[in-house]
Amino acid sequence: MACMKLGSKADAFQRQGQAWFCTTGLPSDVVVEVGEMSFHLHKFPLLSRSGVMENMIGEMTEKGEEKCVIQLHSVPGGSKAFELVAKFCYGVKLELTAMNIVYLRCAAEYLQMTEEYGEGNLIAQAEIFLNQVVLRSWKDSIRALETCEDVLSEAEQLNIVKRCIESLAVKACTDPNLFSWPMMEHGPMQSPGGSVLWNGISTGARPRSASSDWWYEDVSNLSLPLYKRLISVMESRGIKAENLAGAVMHYAKRYFPGLNRRQTISESSTRVAPLSFTNAPSEDEQRLLLEEVDNMLPMQKGMASTKFLFGLLRTAMILQASPTCKANLEKRIGMxxxxxxxxxxxxxxxxxxxxxxxxxxxxxxxxxxxxxxxxxxxxxxxxxxxxxxxxxxxxxxxxxxxxxxxxxxxxxxxxxxxxxxxxxxxxxxxxxxxxxxxxxxxxxxxxxxxxxxxxxxxxxxxxxxxxxxxxxxxxxxxxxxxxxxxxPLRVVVQVLFFEQLQLRTSIAGCFLVSDNLDGSRPLRSGLVASNEGGWVSAVRENQVLKVGMDNMRIRVSELEKECSNMRQEIEKLGKGRNGTWSTMSKKFGFRMKSQMCSAQEGSVSSQSRGESKLDKLKFQGKHAKQKKEV
Missing domain, CATH: 1.25.40 (Serine Threonine Protein Phosphatase 5, Tetratricopeptide repeat)
Structure with a gap:
């Protein structure tokens, strides 16, 4: 994490309980109370850097009070921020980092620490570090944006939130392979292999490849309002829809563990809630998060996985989300x-x-x-x-x-x-x-x-x-x-009828195959090898055909018996009902027994045709063999 050092004096501050003392050898003449902490300081270092301190100390002096007590309970960043401000006023060494720059910048604005009260004052120093260091780094921008939560109203007025979000959006929407961030922060090179040159000499390292989801985990630490704003800015800058959907899915899986079944209990217990609640989120807060996730997801087919959308829909039903939210999720799944x-x-x-x-x-x-x-x-x-x-x-x-x-x-x-x-x-x-x-x-x-x-x-x-x-x-x-x-009986009769039609169609197809075999495999006596190969192939196909027709004949016989039994049962049931069977026969327009018998006759005829063809092929094969011996 980058830092900027200010001041040159040794640290002269000591803490005793809930009080800070400046050990410069001079007695303290002003006490500044910030929250539960009190700072025993001196007037001149403070009023020479801060317009607010100058005015308040001046008012106390006019009243004739020897030791001023000033209350600054509303200073942004609280006692920790004011401690750094006091050290800056005394010229003590301190470091500006991405974790404290937002607090210091807001506190400096609150205390009016402008150039009017000294060259290189805290406002100017904080702006330089913020613009030239923090906003140029992906990680530092993330850290600074996260700290904006504690001083959100002041950070909004100073456009710190907007600047951090713009910085992050630009970096996320740009191909990371074109620049050193954010890969440089994790080590830009990896070995072995590669041909990266440094001053014309191969280093044996290669650039680390960057995938499009490198930023998902970092931004998932943001609270929901800031995350929404970041996604909105990214969308306006033309980020790819699949990258946007991937980030939203990652964010939802982090705070709805049920969507990610591979996540362990230990991982989910260490996650920070997205809505800045200290305890477990309530149902209303979870419902709000779910509805916002639905709004952020692009309404395009294939942007989110179907399993993820079903998980959101189940969660919406459990939390009793709004009808609009559930309807949107159903529409997404339907696509x-x-x-x-x-x-x-x-x-x-x-x-x-x-x-x-x-x-x-x-x-x-x-x-x-x-x-x-x-x-x-x-x-x-x-x-x-x-x-x-x-x-x-x-x-x-x-x-x-x-x-x-x-x-x-x-x-x-x-x-x-x-x-x-x-x-x-x-x-x-x-x-x-x-x-x-x-x-x-x-x-x-x-x-x-x-x-x-x-x-x-x-x-x-x-x-x-x-x-x-x-x-x-x-x-x-x-x-x-x-x-x-x-x-129902009517359906059973229909099934039997169409099953018989299928069997008859299959038998007719077998006859057609048999006829094609008779005409498509002529045995020419001049080609002995062809004769033998064709005879063997025809014999095999005839055997397969014969087995198939035997099975069909058996099936037709079984169906005939079933139909005969059913007819007897129907006749028994139809006694006294004025000829139920004749009415059903007229309605369906067929006579099942006669059709089955015709199908059986066709199968027997097919069998005789197959046997005659086999005898014919045997005779031709024998004739060819005798001719070869001659």
Missing amino acids: QLDQATLEDLLMPNFSHDVETLYDVDSVKRILEHFLVLDQATGGASPCSADDGQIMGSPSLTPITMVAKLMDGYLAEVAPDVNLKLPKFHALAAAIPDYARPLDDGLYRAIDIYLKAHPWLTESEREQLCRLMDCQKLSLEACTHAAQNERL
Whole structure:
């Protein structure tokens, strides 16, 4: 820390209890009381440097008082500052530092220590040291600004606060690699390696690299009002938004330990409160800090991490921050919801009005912000399973990522018995249909909700199941749904129908592959090597195809049995209900047994075609071998 030495005389001050005495050999003729401390001094050194002391001593002398008692309880900096002022008046050696310069400058102004009362008076000396030393150093500017808290009104009048903030803002907004600060204060060189030249000779050292966050920790020691002003000045000077957001995040994590889970208890216990409170901050003070952090953060996507924003939102709910603050945080999260995790969304409900375990309302508002922004920016690109975009593929769009995230969230909140159907339904329906390439995740969430809410009526179950598209269920999900007793009967029938369609489509695809193999691998007798390689490859593919068709035939047979059993059950239930099965058959427009039988016949035909092709290839291979021997 830089310093400036004043005076040349030896220290002649001694302290005895709550009193200071000047041991110059002359009896004291004036007593100056500052707070609880009294200074036994002499008139001439004081009135020759201070206009205030001259006036007060003159008034005492006119009254005929031999020993003057002067009270200066309002002097800036208190007794410690006046002690240094008294030493300056006596010409005793003292040092001006960044830690005492603000007190001395304010006290000198208060005491009117101008050039009129002596050349090189304290005001002039303090200004020289402040401008030429302190404000040119990053660390000294920080220390001086911190001491302004104790004499804030006087420091504001003398523009000391403004000058320190301007100095810090300029340095933070400038590339530190262009100048020696602040790296020089921590050692500008590091070894080994490098090629830094000094007078043409390599020193073996290299400049220490500086990252953009080098100033975050230093400014986090400032109180909230001064920190706000510093951030505002930096913003007006065009500092990068990401640097500004990083500094605010660092400041918030320092005073809200819950936002930084890696922080240890010992570290958090040694932190100084930002609002200058001596004891633990109250809820009102924490709420004020949280709302100011929200105001300082740039309202841009990606400036703050999603996990950090969720931490702020949870803290805002606990502290019952203003609705505006919580709405801003929800909007910030909504702008980058595709970067969130399921753990982030599971926010406990701190409201006394709602009985649900998790805050579903807040998540729904966050989702609405995301959908509005996604549609406005054109980021919502419709896709489906037919387009080849499935969950987990690298080509996922933000909307499909959010859809998968919300399906997982719905599955987590579904077991809550206090979660009403309209709220669950609204959250699930908010995701557009094109955002879900598959509806397996939605089906899982609905199934969990139906299991946790067995008292739902048949119409309510049907209303909930209308959210999913049976055509977008995988074969595994269809198999589970076909045996799910919690689903309405109509939904089960739909699932069986579309599962059969998927199987028939798969079988037809196998036939198409078989036909392509017949025409795309001609065996030319002139190329023996090609014949043998093609024959071996065709045999392998036919074997794989045969196994696949056998599995499909078995599955179709199982589905036929299940459908037959279901039909018998429905006929039993339909007795006395005027032909329930015929009505359902007309409504869905299909005959399941006949379709399944046709699918089974197709699989048998496919098997015979595969076997005939295998015999054909064996014959051609044998013929080629005989020709080779000849």
